[in-house]
Amino acid sequence: MEENVILECRNLTMQFGGLKAVSNVNFHVNEGQIVSIIGPNGAGKSTIFNMITGFYNPTEGDIYYKGKKISGMMPKDIVPLGISRTFQNLRIFKKLKVIENVMIGAHINFHYNLFDSTFRTKKFKNAEASQIARSVQILDELGMINLKDELAGSLPYGDQRKVEIARAIATGANLILLDEPAAGMNPSESEELMDFIKLLKRQGYTVLMIEHDMQVVMNISDYIYVLNFGTLIAEGHAEEIRKNPEVIKAYLGSQAK
Numbered sequence: 001m002e003e004n005v006i007l008e009c010r011n012l013t014m015q016f017g018g019l020k021a022v023s024n025v026n027f028h029v030n031e032g033q034i035v036s037i038i039g040p041n042g043a044g045k046s047t048i049f050n051m052i053t054g055f056y057n058p059t060e061g062d063i064y065y066k067g068k069k070i071s072g073m074m075p076k077d078i079v080p081l082g083i084s085r086t087f088q089n090l091r092i093f094k095k096l097k098v099i100e101n102v103m104i105g106a107h108i109n110f111h112y113n114l115f116d117s118t119f120r121t122k123k124f125k126n127a128e129a130s131q132i133a134r135s136v137q138i139l140d141e142l143g144m145i146n147l148k149d150e151l152a153g154s155l156p157y158g159d160q161r162k163v164e165i166a167r168a169i170a171t172g173a174n175l176i177l178l179d180e181p182a183a184g185m186n187p188s189e190s191e192e193l194m195d196f197i198k199l200l201k202r203q204g205y206t207v208l209m210i211e212h213d214m215q216v217v218m219n220i221s222d223y224i225y226v227l228n229f230g231t232l233i234a235e236g237h238a239e240e241i242r243k244n245p246e247v248i249k250a251y252l253g254s255q256a257k
Contacts, residue, residue: 004031006066006175006206007052013060014047014230021047023230024061029175029223034197034207036217038241039227040250045210046088048227049177052208053085054078065175079108084173086164088180088210094153094160098144101152101163102135105170138166141203142196158189162196175206182213194220218242226250 007029014022022044029035037045050056052063054075063071070078084105093101139145144162147155152163161181168176181197182190190213197220200207211217217224218238226234226241228250234241241247 005029006031007208008064009048009052009061010064011061012048012051012058012063014044014051014056015059021230022051022058022227025227025230025232027225027232027235029206029208031174031206032201032204033222034201034209034220036209036211036221036224037227038211038214038217038224042229043227044230045227046179047230049085049179049210052078052177053083079171079173082172082174083177084168084171084175085177086161086168086179086181088183090157090160090164092152092160092164092167094151096152097148098150098152098155098163098166099132099135099139099148102138102166102170103131105167106131106134106138106172108171135170138170142166142169142199156189158185158192161185161193165196165200169200169205173205175208176200178207178209178211180210180212182211182216185213187215190216 005028009025009027012022012025013020025044025048037048039045047056051058051071054070054073054077057072061071062069065081065083068081070081093104136145136148139148142162144166147159152160155163165176165178165181182193185193194216197207221238224236224238224241225232226247233250234244234247236244
């Protein structure tokens with residue numbers, strides 16, 4: 001079966017004044033894969049995420065999602081196409097219930113105006129019911145239905161991360177960008193996170209991940225790209241990356257053993 005490329009970055013370059021944060025980077029993500037981008041701090045990983053999601057307009061190069069050029073588009077126009085992300089620093093509404101957090105993600109797919117919401121018109125009530133149903137479905141698929149009515153801020157840190165991912169999925173995304181999802185997790189939480197990301201793959205989602213935790217990266221990635229000083233220095237499967245002398249020198253060091 002021929003692999004379907006869902007995301008392709010061609011000659012991607014991002015320059016801030018005299019500094020090239022990303023220089024002529026080429027990579028792609030196949031549908032249904034878990035792909036990781038690794039590299040030292042300042043390697044350009046987050047800059048690439050910001051270009052894919054429309055926060056930065058590339059200085060040079062193009063980004064294609066399902067064959068459609070998206071580089072230069074605004075975030076509000078990229079999300080409805082099927083791309084959503086999480087952030088390194090957890091961003092959830094801690095005083096809202098889990099289902100309410102997920103409903104906020106689903107909100108972009110339902111349209112009503114201020115009049116509808118103020119007077120709770122039939123249009124508003126129908127949209128709200130659909131949001132709730134979709135959010136319940138997502139939580140059920142992700143094994144989180146038992147957390148539905150819990151306050152998000154009362155959950156263990158690992159579960160809060162899952163809520164953020166569920167909210168990203170609720171936007172209707174096919175491609176989920178995870179920015180250091182294991183940051184701040186203990187080994188047990190990281191293990192649980194790996195199982196959760198594998199579940200996303202089984203559910204048909206494609207995952208592009210930035211991650212420093214090599215245990216997570218090496219255990220769940222179908223393919224890995226390595227950046228250093230804004231350039232791509234290596235790519236391949238986990239075993240190839242683990243043994244690559246350039247990668248060991250630039251980033252992995254003793255962790256590669």
